[in-house]
Amino acid sequence: MDKKYTIKDIAKMAGVSKGTVDRVLHNRGKVSPTALDKINEVLNVIDYEPNLIARNLKNTKVYRICVLLPDPEIDPYWLPCVNGIQEAITEFKAYSVIIETHYFNPESTKSFMNTNETIIKQSPDAVLIAPLFHKETLEIVKQYDELEIIVNTFNNQIEGESIKGFVGQDLYKSGRVAASLMNLILSEGQIAIIHIDESLKNAVHMQEKEKGFRNYFDEKKIAGFSLITLKLKHPNVESKFSAFLEENPHLKGIFITTSKAYQIASILSPLKNKKIALIGYDLVEKNVNFLNQGLVHFLIHQNQKRQAYLGVSTLIEHFLFRKDIPETILLPIDIINAENASFYIS
Amino acid sequence: MDKKYTIKDIAKMAGVSKGTVDRVLHNRGKVSPTALDKINEVLNVIDYEPNLIARNLKNTKVYRICVLLPDPEIDPYWLPCVNGIQEAITEFKAYSVIIETHYFNPESTKSFMNTNETIIKQSPDAVLIAPLFHKETLEIVKQYDELEIIVNTFNNQIEGESIKGFVGQDLYKSGRVAASLMNLILSEGQIAIIHIDESLKNAVHMQEKEKGFRNYFDEKKIAGFSLITLKLKHPNVESKFSAFLEENPHLKGIFITTSKAYQIASILSPLKNKKIALIGYDLVEKNVNFLNQGLVHFLIHQNQKRQAYLGVSTLIEHFLFRKDIPETILLPIDIINAENASFYIS
DNA sequence: TTTATTAGTGTGTTCGAGCACATTTTTAGT
DNA sequence: ACTAAAAATGTGCTCGAACACACTAATAAA
Structure with missing residues (x-):
């Protein structure tokens, strides 16, 4: 019923080669209208889902993601974020993704700008930032945009055209x-x-x-x-x-x-x-x-751990599995008292 | 620094063929002490992690997991579980896993037993059950154990030797x-x-x-x-x-x-x-x-959705990534009032 | 010494997508 | 009609693990 079709299956059914099917699927290269019709016909009937495993096996590109957040040693509020990022690293260690964490001094806009400079030198594919400083964030986001680096944010929301997503709370x-x-x-x-x-x-x-x-x-x-x-x-x-x-x-x-x-x-x-x-x-x-x-x-x-985790993992899944980066993820507002606190600490 | 080593790399370093390395890694087949030493030496120096993507690509075995829970039409309490299971299905659709949901009447132990019969006929690799009925659960768990079917539970905890895990609340x-x-x-x-x-x-x-x-x-x-x-x-x-x-x-x-x-x-x-x-x-x-x-x-x-999701996903990850099934996962006890309710409904 | 047996080792194929390259077919130009 | 260029299509290799199978070397039995 929901058998998994491969490109080869489609090729056989349409009476063409897998190369042609591949060209249709990625609309690259030249394909005759005849072949296009035949393949589309097959694609309309069956429900083709490319095998993500095979796709990622071949993929030699190493994705680089930089996370920018305040130094947890200065403000321990940010400590759980480090764990959240670590969790994402562990989960995706099988894939070719490099995640780098960079800290800035939350009391200094200069430190924020400097750290951004460092990140840009790494030429990452995407960044996740805690945009504490409004004006400065808009400035550097512009730079990232020019370099075609995807920007995701967490903790506090900042409106900006080139900002792809936000994870936080209302x-x-x-x-x-x-x-x-x-x-x-x-x-x-x-x-x-x-x-x-x-x-x-x-x-x-x-x-x-x-x-x-x-x-x-x-x-x-x-x-x-x-x-x-x-x-x-x-x-x-x-x-x-x-x-x-x-x-x-x-x-x-x-x-x-x-x-x-x-x-x-x-x-x-x-x-x-x-x-x-x-x-x-x-x-x-x-x-x-x-x-x-x-x-x-x-x-x-405020579940900073999950904020950071989701901020990173949505980016990774965007690269690996071509998922969309959610525009806004609003985490639940958890009410904690002495009786249920232990379950939220990790 | 944390370059990813492949079996081929190890083989080259140890001066043997990849077949021999494979035999050592899975301790199957015969390997001479000399070769074993050489390979182990290499393995001790480097940090080899098999590429899960490649492994799963070749893996032709289709894992079958059956979920057993009360019919949500009889008791809507169970409705979110269906969504949680669906979420797991979507997440792992790229892999060769089949997840089947079976409902029983929560007011009838007979229905519970009958549905279990149906499940056994499917000869799944694992089951996730909501063990509403204590005595009956222990009975059927014994059957599953004999058939070497892994049993995971959620919602309410039941002590039983052959029960591998539990997801729920304190x-x-x-x-x-x-x-x-x-x-x-x-x-x-x-x-x-x-x-x-x-x-x-x-x-x-x-x-x-x-x-x-x-x-x-x-x-x-x-x-x-x-x-x-x-x-x-x-x-x-x-x-x-x-x-x-x-x-x-x-x-x-x-x-x-x-x-x-x-x-x-x-x-x-x-x-x-x-x-x-x-x-x-x-x-x-x-x-x-x-x-x-x-x-x-x-x-x-009580976060039934997540209970069911975790119940299934830990089983899947056990099969696909050889992860351990956690003995007990206790979900946080979320406090909900009119102001934060909307964030928990999905 | 020769042959059968086993221990030990290496080679080659598979999985599915993706892409480079080779090959065939069609079209345009003289 | 013939050739060059362009368009269309097909082939084959790669990624890494897993495993079947082929092969060599060593040992035991005849």
């Missing part, structure tokens, strides 16, 4: 998810939305989450809540936040839009009298510790 | 997750644990969830909660539950251990004065509708 909706959970813990009171980041270059990222968070409360028309936004940056997170706490003694909940919830939790930790609901992002070790202690109520899992 | 912990969410919605009051099932053959399944649920409250030593268990079966779900509601007018929360939360929700729906927290399982359409209406607070996603 940040606006993840803000809403956080809000819905907050609304479950609290029935009223003051809630702070805190942005903590070294570079604040992630601004768009965090703002989307804030928008979603606020929108939830606006839409539900729930009275009794007041939302306030606070931005904190590295050297003076503790001092500024402590001051904020004193100014707002009745604070009931905090939504941290980055993976730095542990910084807030560790400040709140000694203050036993305070009972503040905390919701943050990402299963970094310190966050999970506070989750297990009960100081952090929920974490939203 | 049900006890999923009960705990439900409890932790319930504890977040309610601070006190009476909570019912409701088991609804056509056959009640899933008893173990549901009991594990109940245990986990109760354990959470026991462990946390939270006063003010009282738990009560209720079993409901098909024809008289509504009448019995209505009676139960009247007997327990102060009921605050319900944990439904099966995918039938919608049955409870639809009874509660007209009773506008009642505010009862509902937590159930599975993203079946009716459940999601009630989730969006706000009648069901949380659903726990």
Whole structure:
């Protein structure tokens, strides 16, 4: 019923040679209308699927893919990505694909540009980048486009004509998810939305989450809540936040839009009298510790590992199996508490 | 650096023919100690990985895998599994693998046994079964073992020597997750644990969830909660539950251990004065509708689709790539509310 | 010593797609 | 009608593992 047809089968059925069939299938070379008709007739009847194994066996081209992401030693948020990339490497090690990972300093646009230079010198067939810096990304994407290097992105979305795909999450909706959970813990009171980041270059990222968070409360028309936004940056997170706490003694909940919830939790930790609901992002070790202690109520899992894995594997499958690169893959927004966290850590 | 070596390379390096190398690699046939040493020496230095593509190209054996699960027309819970299986079929269509799906009536052990007979007649290389019936499963697994058919299981775990693997969830912990969410919605009051099932053959399944649920409250030593268990079966779900509601007018929360939360929700729906927290399982359409209406607070996603996909794909990869079949794969316990549900439905 | 037997080794073919090249057929030009 | 050019078609090799088979060398039996 679903016997597998080969080019040879088609050739026999159409009464031509496999060379001619090959020319029709790839519309290369010259084929007479007569032969074309005969072969098309056969192709319409049967369901020909080329054998990918045989195709890849002959294929001597080595595909080179470069991944560009922030140095996980600077920001451990990116650590799972390395595992995701490793997983893809292992899965496709049988094929002729080379995957190279390059790190840049997430606090320096210069480092970002420099690393891109290095990548271009490798003349890869495709790149997967975490486009932290908007303007700079558009710039280098233009370069990649000229060199006919396919660009895939992950983590945060950037609109650009030459960007083939994106893997990430709907940040606006993840803000809403956080809000819905907050609304479950609290029935009223003051809630702070805190942005903590070294570079604040992630601004768009965090703002989307804030928008979603606020929108939830606006839409539900729930009275009794007041939302306030606070931005904190590295050297003076503790001092500024402590001051904020004193100014707002009745604070009931905090939504941290980055993976730095542990910084807030560790400040709140000694203050036993305070009972503040905390919701943050990402299963970094310190966050999970506070989750297990009960100081952090929920974490939203951004699944960076899978983001990176899919970012790479869709590119590989594009080259090897001629699959399309999906325009956008939105990963589910996983809700994590102390009870189910262990299943998401790998 | 990590150049790919072929058998021919090894042969040249060891100064023998590829036939001899092949004999050493598969330890078949006779090889002189001299040749063996020379080849092993080379093998110790280089890192030989056989090219899976070439291997599978020649491989003419067609692997046959049969999947046995309840008829999704009788219980739509199983519908996503069909998609998961389809996904595996698509992914591996290039290889010579045949996957056949067989349905049984989940309310009839006889149907289960009959379908197994049919499968055995197909003489597959492996089967993936949803072992709903404990005793019967052990019986047929023995048969499969004698015929040297590999048995993999999903959905619910059954201990058996000849069962090679299991894909599913930790049900006890999923009960705990439900409890932790319930504890977040309610601070006190009476909570019912409701088991609804056509056959009640899933008893173990549901009991594990109940245990986990109760354990959470026991462990946390939270006063003010009282738990009560209720079993409901098909024809008289509504009448019995209505009676139960009247007997327990102060009921605050319900944990439904099966995918039938919608049955409870639809009874509660007209009773506008009642505010009862509902937590159930599975993203079946009716459940999601009630989730969006706000009648069901949380659903726990058992990810049947992925269970079935992994159940099949691990078997396929075992045959094609000689990978081990993982003994147990425990999928994450996804927490779903109205805000993130859409990302899990596919 | 000769022959039969076995141990040990090498050669050649297969799988299916892809492509270079050889060959045949058709068309155009003189 | 004959030749050169172009068009159309067919042939054959490659990729790497796997295995059948052919072959040589060594050993045992007659």
